[in-house]
Amino acid sequence: xxxxxxxxxxAQRRDALVQKGIDPYTNQLGDRVSCHEAQTRFDDWSAxxxxxxxxxxxxxxxKHGGSMFLDIDDGTDRIQLFIKKDMVSAHDFEIAxxxxxxxxxxxxKGTLFLTKKEEKTLQVATFSILTKALLxxxxxWHGLSDVETRYRQRYLDLISNPSVAAIFRARSVxxxxxxxxxxxxxxxxxxxxxxxxxxxxxxxxxxxTHHHALDVDMYxxxxxxxYLKRLIVGGFERVFEIARCFRNEGIDxxxxxxxTQVEAYMAYATYEDLMDLSERLxxxxxxxxxxxxxxxxxxxxxxxxxxxxxxxxxxxxxxYGDIDIDAHLTFETLSTAAASRGVNLKECTSRAQVLDxxxxxxxxxxxxxxxxxxxxxxxxxxxxxxKNDNPLYTERFQLVIAGVERMNAFSExxxxxxxxxxxxxxxxxx
Numbered sequence: 448x449x450x451x452x453x454x455x456x457x458a459q460r461r462d463a464l465v466q467k468g469i470d471p472y473t474n475q476l477g478d479r480v481s482c483h484e485a486q487t488r489f490d491d492w493s494a495x496x497x498x499x500x501x502x503x504x505x506x507x508x509x510k511h512g513g514s515m516f517l518d519i520d521d522g523t524d525r526i527q528l529f530i531k532k533d534m535v536s537a538h539d540f541e542i543a544x545x546x547x548x549x550x551x552x553x554x555x556k557g558t559l560f561l562t563k564k565e566e567k568t569l570q571v572a573t574f575s576i577l578t579k580a581l582l583x584x585x586x587x588w589h590g591l592s593d594v595e596t597r598y599r600q601r602y603l604d605l606i607s608n609p610s611v612a613a614i615f616r617a618r619s620v621x622x623x624x625x626x627x628x629x630x631x632x633x634x635x636x637x638x639x640x641x642x643x644x645x646x647x648x649x650x651x652x653x654x655x656t657h658h659h660a661l662d663v664d665m666y667x668x669x670x671x672x673x674y675l676k677r678l679i680v681g682g683f684e685r686v687f688e689i690a691r692c693f694r695n696e697g698i699d700x701x702x703x704x705x706x707t708q709v710e711a712y713m714a715y716a717t718y719e720d721l722m723d724l725s726e727r728l729x730x731x732x733x734x735x736x737x738x739x740x741x742x743x744x745x746x747x748x749x750x751x752x753x754x755x756x757x758x759x760x761x762x763x764x765x766x767y768g769d770i771d772i773d774a775h776l777t778f779e780t781l782s783t784a785a786a787s788r789g790v791n792l793k794e795c796t797s798r799a800q801v802l803d804x805x806x807x808x809x810x811x812x813x814x815x816x817x818x819x820x821x822x823x824x825x826x827x828x829x830x831x832x833x834k835n836d837n838p839l840y841t842e843r844f845q846l847v848i849a850g851v852e853r854m855n856a857f858s859e860x861x862x863x864x865x866x867x868x869x870x871x872x873x874x875x876x877x
Contacts, residue, residue, distance in 0.1 A: 453583055460546045461579045469542070471579035476502060476554055483523035485559065489567045493559040500556040501526065501569055502577060504606070505549050506584075515543060516568075519553060522612070527568040528555050539574040550580035617736045622689060624735040625709055628728050634685040634711060639674035641667060641691065648672030650873075651694040654704075667693035672830075675712050676859070687711035701851055712859075718842040721856040722819055725846055726755050729817065729854075744849050747815055755817040755846070760806070763820060768809035772802060772824065773839070797876060799826035814847040823857075829869045831857035 464471045479500040485492070492499060503519030503526075513532035518525055530543050547553070557572040585596070585603050597604040597611075605612050626636065644663070646653035648670030658665050671690040678686045692708045713721065733740055733751045740752040758766075765771050768788060775781035778798040785801055786792055790808050795801045802824055810820070822834060823843040831841035843857035860866050 450583065454581060457548055457579070457581045457583075460548065461581065463546055464542070464576065464579060469576070471576060473575075473577055476500075476577065477556060479554070481523040482519065482521045482526045485526055485569070486524050486567060489559055493561065493567075496558050498556060498558055498572070499569070500554060501528070502552065502554045505547065505551050505553055508547065508549060510544070517543075517547075517553070519555075527562075527566055528557075528571050528574075529560075529562070529568050530555075530571045530574060535571055535574060539571075542576060543574050547576065548580060548583075550582070550584045551576055552578040552580075620735050621732050624732050625687075625689065625728070628731055629685075629687045629711060632685070632724070634687045634713075635683060637675070637678060637683075637686050637688055639668075639671045639678075639688060639690070643668050649694075652696050654693045654695045669694050670708065671710050675710055679712050679714055684714040685712070716858075718821070718844055718856060718858045721858075722755075722757075722821075722844055725854055725856065726817075729846070729848075747849065749816065749848060751817055755819055757819040757821050757844075758814075759822045760820055760824060761822070761840070763810045764802075764805050767813055768805055770805065772805070776839075797826070799824070802827055811847060811852070812850040815849055817846060817848045819844045819846055828857060829873055830860055830866075832860045832862075833865070 461471045477500045479502050482501060482503055485499060485501060491497070501519065501521070503521035505517055506520050506525065507516075507518040509516040515530050517528040517530070519528060530540065532540050535543075553575065554577050555569060555571045555574045557570045560568055560570050562568050585607050597608075605615070629636065642656070642658070642665045644665060646666040646669050648668070649672065651669040653666040653669050655664055655666055657663070668690070670692055671688050675686055675688060688710055690708050690710060691705065693705050694702075695704060696702070698704060711724075713724070730740060730751050733742060736742075741748055741750040743749070761772055770781075770784050770788060772781065775784050776798075778801065781798055781801050782792055782795065785805055788809075790801075790804055792801060792804060795804055806820075814820070821844040822840045823831070823845075825833065825839055825841055828841040828843045831843040834840045834842055841857060843855075845852045845856075846854035860869075
């Protein structure tokens, strides 16, 4: 049936409800429990004939003469409803049998029982429609598969694809775990400005807007870093922020123009301390979401149980790319060596960019299990402290999992003269 025809039929059913004196969009709701609670407490409640109320969206309808089965979903779980003609009022059965559509939100009250097929089910005693849906659910039985629709109409994606809703719930668990972890470690959560006169803290193209009251152009932050550092300078030893950031650049499966970034700063600490902190945080998040320290991601099992191995940036390039970057200290010689190994240097105009491309080409994809890549070249780390035993490298690490950088940290550069020289060099490159 074409959608326009289905819309007409649904509208007619809505009108029929109105003619019966029923508000098809009522806010009159009795006592209710969640579908998840009904599932988990089924044994106790079914044994005691405890009457409960359930509400949810109708996902399927199956009619059998004088009875019918519905599946409803309230976002916590699904459960089956059984409506029998001689066990509800004629009024309620007519509404369920003649005026109900998949996608409607309903309320039912009754007792729990187990069907012959051993399905947990509510034997309905009273039934009502809370919200009449005038449009069908996407693609009905097949779920929502069109990528464009899924991302532009996220609410339809959530209704149609339970796995997506599970990701949203997992994100909530992750955010809560991060907060609890940092609070336990004596960090203070702060909010820093999103509108900034000068975007800083990362090399990224910002979004620009205009402040009409002040008549000045301003920028959405690309990172909270500089303001968090000012708090450290002001005497707060440990701070963190779960920050909404904006970068006006490309989009792919690991980059959004608007995203959430967690940053934390810890006085009197080195990057070794931060590696220990990061490893414990990752392990706690994985445990909170999966109830174990390992999980499957893109067909591979990621294990966070043991100590994460470390590999030096230079050693990784030698091992996987067969290039010793210390033997090529200029842009020209390093570019020649990289090109001879088939590296795409089309966008590279500096030694730092060549180093980054070497890592992406040869190293990143080989690091599946959680791995700390440490001691980054100075050119790639403008805000990191130089290593005491080798000023060509810095006390910086990135945590790579399944071939993607998941975390970046370093011992802060606290030499103002060195910092000024690096800022001048960056400005010249920009």
